[in-house]
Amino acid sequence: MKQTKLLMPTLREVPADAEVKSHQYLLKAGYIRPVSAGAFAYLPLAKRVLNKVEAIVREEMEAINANEMLVPEILPAELWQRSGRYQTYGQDLYKFKNRQDRDFILGPTHEETFTELIGGDIKSYKKLPLLVYQIQSKFRDEGRPRFGLLRTREFLMKDAYSFTADQEGLDSIFDQMEDAYRRIFDRIGLDYRVIVGDAGAMGGSDSKEFSAPAAAGEDTIVYSEGSDYAANLEMAQDFYERVDRSSEAQEAMTTIDTPNVKTIEALSALLDRPASELVKTIVLAGPEGQLIAVVTTGDFDVNTVKVQNFLGLSEVDLADETVVKEKLGASFGSLGPVALPEDIQLLVDERAADLVNFAAGANEDGKHHLNVNWGRDVALEEDQVGDFRTVKEGEMAVDGKGKLAFTKGIEIGHIFKLGTKYSAALGxxxxxxxGRAVDMIMGCYGIGLSRLLAAVSEQKADEKGLVWPAAIAPYDVHIVPINLKDDDQAAVVADLEKAVAEAHFDSLVDDRKERAGVKFADADLIGLPIRITVGKKAGEGIVEVVLRESGESFEMQASEVVDHLADWLQK
Amino acid sequence: MKQTKLLMPTLREVPADAEVKSHQYLLKAGYIRPVSAGAFAYLPLAKRVLNKVEAIVREEMEAINANEMLVPEILPAELWQRSGRYQTYGQDLYKFKNRQDRDFILGPTHEETFTELIGGDIKSYKKLPLLVYQIQSKFRDEGRPRFGLLRTREFLMKDAYSFTADQEGLDSIFDQMEDAYRRIFDRIGLDYRVIVGDAGAMGGSDSKEFSAPAAAGEDTIVYSEGSDYAANLEMAQDFYERVDRSSEAQEAMTTIDTPNVKTIEALSALLDRPASELVKTIVLAGPEGQLIAVVTTGDFDVNTVKVQNFLGLSEVDLADETVVKEKLGASFGSLGPVALPEDIQLLVDERAADLVNFAAGANEDGKHHLNVNWGRDVALEEDQVGDFRTVKEGEMAVDGKGKLAFTKGIEIGHIFKLGTKYSAALGxxxxxxxGRAVDMIMGCYGIGLSRLLAAVSEQKADEKGLVWPAAIAPYDVHIVPINLKDDDQAAVVADLEKAVAEAHFDSLVDDRKERAGVKFADADLIGLPIRITVGKKAGEGIVEVVLRESGESFEMQASEVVDHLADWLQK
Known part of the structure; x- marks a missing residue:
């Protein structure tokens, strides 16, 4: 392709509202343009990246016998009313009426659509398992679209759905899908982690998230420095072995004045004991307003998602301080587990449950108890004890193999065991x-394709611009002549272009009448893997090769370039 | 691909609301399913056809340096308000509000989107010409969606837009696009005609339509049996050479009573003269209510689109009979050109303008004039004479090469010279x-991709089911074993499948436990080009080959099949 035929409008200035690196460079290098807030046009370079990503996705989906389909984007509201999501999905759902005043939505996802289609045509377990997918624009009316392609109102997704007659079938497809996703992201050349996602009240094993570490990520990923373990911060677990300290002497509980001691740090300083030997008591409220007191050691924060999943509640939040004060007689900072009102449920983190002679708030402002002991001072059953803490960096990972570290991540894929939620709702x-009628067992699996462009850019771009991995670069080779009016250069360029095409690689030729400096800066900005500069030595058949990612550069005979392309692109 | 892994739900019964062949078979063979009225899911076989169509389109677009892009489907209403189409597009436009109560539409086409994008980034003629396209779902809120994929509310289109600095640039891209479209439809294997479309008041040369002849078509195409000439009925022209009859004797005009003579047929019978020697006068009304009397010979109908384009009016319709009676003093059937009121504009078709001593209504009910002559009885200037008639089958085509014939056609593509309509409106x-600022000159070019599936099905399907041209068949080869439990058959199938794949063709293996009759009927129904039956003679390495389109069948060694695939698919 000749650059003069290509719409590649690079910018000298980055728009002020572009906050993250990928947004800035994708605008600057002429890959994307906003059409409205959160809805972007993909210009030719970006579309070529998307096409290459799609081709990889299709190959890997076909390899596991997934059937490609395409369903409508406009969906009758009735379908979502039957699943209940029309009411519960919230403001993110685009709703509209057609000319006959019937209600429709723009599909943000298609569990209902595929359940209805497959349910309508498949009536026997003999036709299962079945795995279907599509590549399509999805719509979500984000309250605040931002960060370029990371949070948009219209985005491109690969969404897949599996239908099986039994749980083993689902487990098998789920595993195949995880492997396929790994191959896809490996081939794309993305750094990613497979993490335990929050699957809500259904338990952690039902969902895995693929996350690309990047500073612009909106999620915190916790990973082990010594193993493959990774999880969202909400789900991450550290290693802790319970200790039996029942033989230790229990000292007499006393109460002391602690005016102005509102924090664990202050209490720790006052008593000269580490935070890990003190407890912190947080009162949470469930969806019906029920109160839950959660006790952790002073060096950890309570993890509301773990509490929520442990109790099987749909929502759990910090209780209102005035409600707490009325109920317990004390403010935040002076709460403790001793003598809790009976209708407050007590949960104790395992680390806190193993303490003896510990200090805790006395449920009276300005007072703390010393030498509190479980059993003697507070009744505690083992089923009230669990992992209710948010992990910290530096703790040992739950698998005992290495310390936990934190990083920011971008969610690029998610695989999910749905069970019968949709098949039951839609029959x-x-x-x-x-010969018994049973609800089909479903899984759903998604990759955010347009978001991948941002994730790759966040990970790879450097101070000069974008850097595309070879597998998804818009073109493999950027041929940059210094002066096309020079016959030697023109001839070398023509030969190179032909040889590259014959070797089944694609090239972009910068045939613009621009200064060399402008051409080089644009080449670095758009980030093709290999730049071949054709300049003064063209007469001797010599060109310069520059590898974008490493910055490596060297001269060689133009005629030999094509033999090395595969190697360079492999790097 | 193994058929047991494929979602291919064939039906025994055709839904009653499927009126046309393509709709019936695409449902029956498990290619499509409705999700709501006019919005279909493309099942795996249909998606494979679409993918092959898209690949051909991409190749031919790339060959003329068209840039693939992808723009949002949700568009801010403001963009269409500026072009004026938000107000004029009518009920077909899907409108909705986002959560911030801003107005949006679902794009039915993207002239505005691309004009705004290209206008925002391209500021010099040096960056032109530029040709962009995309493949994307479009939305039109059809009042009455019908005929399966032929008239839908959500459909897949390839839409392209060209931007040039001058008319020559547009003309050149328009011609390249016509050639590319011809190559696309040729490669797909579709019978089509390039016809002169109605380009409204802008003149016929600005638009060409690609139409696939088919009984289910909603348009009437007129074509020459002796040349490439083809046009929509509204635009079609027949051959007529003007005759100078000024030397012929003009007889005296008389008026006769013609009670109950309301039609040309009745007048022709009464006077014993052919309809071609009588005239018919029709009164039309323009958009402001202005009246236009159009005179044709009695054997032709007046063509309102030609009148409309001739006068440069936005709309022309048959005038209301009560208005006409009030103004002329006579009802339809007794109208004529003699002594018309001055404020009625007179247009005369060239065939009628060449008559002498002809009969015409007397503008008095039950009376006709005989021996009317232009000039003497009715003032007539040459600029009132033109082609205002609708052609008839059997007339000579305008190029003088063959007779005109009519057929029904499906519009599959349209190319259009837009000029500056959108660039001027959007700046x-x-x-x-x-160094002068000029509006960019634009063209737009569309192919209805999902509709192509219906057009091909209408043209090719036979009484047994669908018949796919090789270039877009879901799979090239259908391998149908009679009994896979037979080791010989299983071995031949495995070898065949492998050999087909290695030769870069794709195959579908019917590995279902069904009777041979069911398998053959399904194979005929889904319509892959080549069926290879592996049965009793598998032990001798012999299989049966059936070519779907011709029905030809023969036995041969399985090992030789792959050498013939390319030939058979070429047929």
Whole structure:
């Protein structure tokens, strides 16, 4: 492709509202343009990246016998009313009416659509398992679209859905899908981690998230420095072995004045004891307003998602301080587990449950108890004890293999065991081996394709611009003549272009009448893997090769370039 | 691909609301399913056809240096308010509000989007010409979606837009695009005609339509049996050479009573003269209510689109009979050109203008004039004479090469010279060679991709089911074993599948436990080009080959099949 035929409008200035690196460079290098807030046009270079990403996704989906389909983007509201999501999905759902005043939505995801389609045509377990997917624009009316392609109102996704007659079938497809996703992200050349996602009340094993570490990420990923373990901060677990300290002497509980001691740090200083030997008591409220007191050691924060999943509640939040004060008679900072009102449920983190002779708030402002002991001073059953803490960097990972570290991550994929939620709601049943009608068991699997462009850019771009991995670069080779009016240069360029095409690579030729400096800066900005500069030595058949990612550069005979392309692109 | 892994739900019964062949078979063969009225899911077989169509389109677009892009489907209403189409597009436009109560539309087409994008980034004629395209779902809130994929609310289109600094640039891209479209439809294997479309008041040369002849088509195409000439019925022209009859004797005009003579047929019978020697006068009304009397010979109908384009009016319709009676004093059937009121504009079709001593209504009910002559009885200037008639089958085509025939057609593509309509409205200007700001000159070009599936099905399907041209068939080869439990058959199937793949063709293997009759019927229904039946003679390495389109069948050694695939697919 000749650059003069290509719409590649690079900018000298970055728009002020572009906060993150990927947004800035994708605008500056002429890959994307906003059409409205959170809805972008993909210009030719970006579309070529998307096409290459899509081709990789299709290959890996086909390899596990996934069926490509395409369903409508406009969906009858009735379908979502039957699943209940029309009411619960919230403001992110685009709703509209057609000319006959019927209600429709723009699909943000398609569990209902595929459940209805498959349920309508598949009536026997013999036709299962079935795995379907599509590549399509999705719509979400984000309250505050931002960070370029990272949070948009219209985005490109690969969404897949599996239908099986039994749990083993789902487990098998789930594993195949995880492997396929790993191959996709490996081939794209992205650094990613597979993390335990928050699957809500259904338990952690039902969902895995693929996250690309990047400073612009909106999620905190916790990973082990010594193993593959990784999880979202909400789900991450550290290693802790319970200790039996029942034989230790229990000293007499006393109460002391602690005016102005509102924090663990202050209490720790006052008593000259480490925070890990003190406890912190936080009162949470469930969806019905029920109160839950959670006790952790002073060096950890309570993790509301873990509490929520442990109790199987839909929502858990910090209780209102006035409610707490009325109920317990004390403010935040002076709360403790001793003599809690009976209708407050007590949960104790395992680290706190193993303390003896510990200090705790006395449920009276300005007072703390010393030498509190479980059993003697506070009744505690083992089923009230669990992991209710948020992990910290530097703790040992739950697998005992290495310390936990934190990083910011971008969610690029998510695989999820749905079970029968949608098939039950929409009546998608098959007859099983015994002739009984059973709800199909479903999984759903998504990759954010347009978001991948941002994730790759966040990870790879350097101070000069974008850096594309070879597998998804818009073109493999950027041929940059200094002066196309020079016959030697023109001839070398023509030969190179032809040889590259014959070797099944693609090239972009900068045939613009621009100064060399402008051409080089634009080449660095758009970030193709290999730049071949054709300049003064063209007469001797010599060109300069520059590898974008490493910055490595060297001269060689133009005729030999094509033999090395595969190697350079492999790097 | 193994058929047991493929979602291919064939039906035994065709839904009653499927009126046309393509709709019936695409449902029955498991290619499509409705999700709501006019919005279909493309099942795996259909998606494979679409993917092959898209690949051909991309290749031909790339060959003329078109840039692939992808713009949002949700568009701010403001963009369409500025072009004026938000107000004029009518009920077909899907409108909705986002959570901030801002107005949006779902794009039915993207002239505005691309004009705004290109206008924002391109400021000099030096960056032109530029040709961009995309493949994307479009939305039109059809009042009455019908005929399966032929008239839908959500459909897949390839839409392209060209931007040039001068008319020559547009003309050149328009021609390249026509050639590219011809190559696309040729490669797909579709029978089509390039016809002169109605380009409204801008003149016929600005638009060409690609139409696929088919009984289910909603348009009437007129074509020459002896040349490439083709046009929409509204635009079609027949051959007519003007005759100078000024030397012929003009007889005296008389008026006769013609009670109950309301039609040309009745007048022709009464006077014993052919309809071609009588005239018919029709009164039309323009958008402001202005009246236009159009005279044709009695054997032709008046063509309102030609009148409209001739006068440069936005709309022309048959005038209301009560208005006409009030103004002329006579009802339809007794109208004529003699003594018309001055404020009625007279237009005369060239065939009628060449008559002498002809009969015409007397503008008095139950009376006709005989021996009317232009000039003597009715003033007539040459600029009132033109082609205002609708052609008839059997007339000579305008190029004089063959007779006109009519057929029904499906519009599959349309190319259009837009000029500066959108660039002027949206301020998309470039500096020209003289440094003056000029509006960019635009063209737009569309192919209805999902509709192509219906057009091909309408043309090719036979009484057994669908028949796909090789270039876009979901799979090239259908391998149908009679009994996979037979080791010989299983071995031949495995070898065949491998050999087909190695030769870069794709195959579908019917590994279902079904009777041979069911398998053959399904194979005919889904319509892959080549069926290879592996049955009893598998032990001798012999298989049966059936070519779907011709029905030809023969036995041969399985090992030789792959050598013939390319030939068979070429047929």
């Amino acid at each position: 998608a049943q098959v007859l099983d081996q015994n | 998309a200007q470039v500096l020209d060679q003289n």
